Amino acid sequence: MDSCGPFPVQFANGHSHHFHSILDDFSNLGSTALLTTCDQACDHFKSTAAQWELKSGNKVRAVRCDGAKEFIQGNLRDFLNEQGIIIQPTAPYAHQQNGKAERYIRTIEDTAQTLMAESGLPMSFLGDAILTAQYLRNRLPTSTLPTLVTPFEVMEGSKPDLSHLRVWGCQCFVLHPKETRRKGDIRRFEAIFIGYDENRIGWRVRDMNGRYFFSRDVIFNENTRGHLKASSSQTKSQSPDRTSEAQETEIEPSLSLCPQTVSPTIAQSDQYIEPLQPSESNHSRPK
Template sequence: MVENQSGFRIQSMRSENGKEYNSEEFNKFCEEPGITHQLNAPYTPQQNGVSERRNRYIMEILGMLHEKELLKFFWAKAANTAVFLQNRLPTKALLNKTLFEAWNGFKPSLSFIKVFGCVCFFLVPQVKRDKLDKKALPGIFVGYSSSSKTYKVYNPQTGKMIVSRDAHFTEEEKWNWKDNQLSVKASEEQAFDHWKNELVDDLPIRGTRLLSDIYQQSNMAVCEPAGYDETLQDKKYGETPWSMRC
């Protein structure tokens, strides 16, 4: 795959001095295409510093599992997402470029990036539901698909992994594993913020009010034509002589 995408042939490869890399089968795999297999000293990971540093970087990013209180079951999905994001972040080895741009020759798009582990609602295809079934179900966003432009969503109620293109994300919320439902605290906070930002015209008043007070709060004026010319103009544009203008 590397040779087909880059146009260059692999000349040498370096690995640790483990038994899985010293097997006869692996040595034949390198000898047939003429690849030089380099090994570091036994029990010396410092000689393979680049790979070890990348492994440490991935393990540090796996802290996003605790951010959304996800189970350790999702560690593989988190590692794949960490590598996916790492390839789209700038590095000191390349000036003003990301690894993705250096490999593919164009800048990556970041408009579809979402918070790992957030709650989302994925669309259920019409062929998989009846008329009275729900059109969308809640799930947990666990990564990006490498073979299509879709999201990987885990359905905690069924335990199945869903690949969907149509999903609505609520990046502030997290799944409540204890009750197997959405986080009630997050939902209440979101509802409070919505109420706080809501524009309230006036408080409800019981009883009766004067008609003049209602006109002052309705942002509407009822105007009578001042003369014969204005009446003809109203009829020309399909308006009645008593014009209601906002």
């Protein structure tokens, strides 16, 4: 296992600056969690080890990690000693001794950066991209396993279902449940697709105001990138002629964002600036 961070930006799910990854050496299955502080790695390891031991029927025998204090000291070390798990800390600055975990961290980072570049979303979405990268890597073949065998298949004993995969960061429209919908409210609101949850059927989305939701009733517009609503200060600077009512941040989405009107230009501004025409008085060029 290994951790990565701190990143120069806060992840949108809270105050996380780090992520912690655990890699099973046999199945190559990984688990990643976003951490606010490094000492939270202990809770992540406890939950992950319990799940993997139950699924595989095998006990964790040894843990290899670097010499970080959150690994070899404190709560995590006490837990490993109680469970009889051998701790194998690497020599100082000998990254090669934990090379598989180090390379896996880089793979997760590269996959997340690819998702970010393709979606065009701001860096605050990096945490969601990291979790999605981990989810996808568990369902992709790897050279450490036989041909076309995925880590998910080794651990679960069955091939993964990929029918629910969608283009990360695309525009989507989420059903507004009738239990929380008032009379006259729209039935769907615009959001951005930002990932999946293990052991749950549905998708994680983020609405225009930055709030997170999980839903199984989502319509995807995979050809259009998602976007956040511009802040009130940006809206005022870009279009000072708009009324104060239009500048307020609304919790409920606009009625014009229904799925029936999806078009490739829905994310663009509704203002058009006519190009300047040359003046008749300036018909001659200076000599």
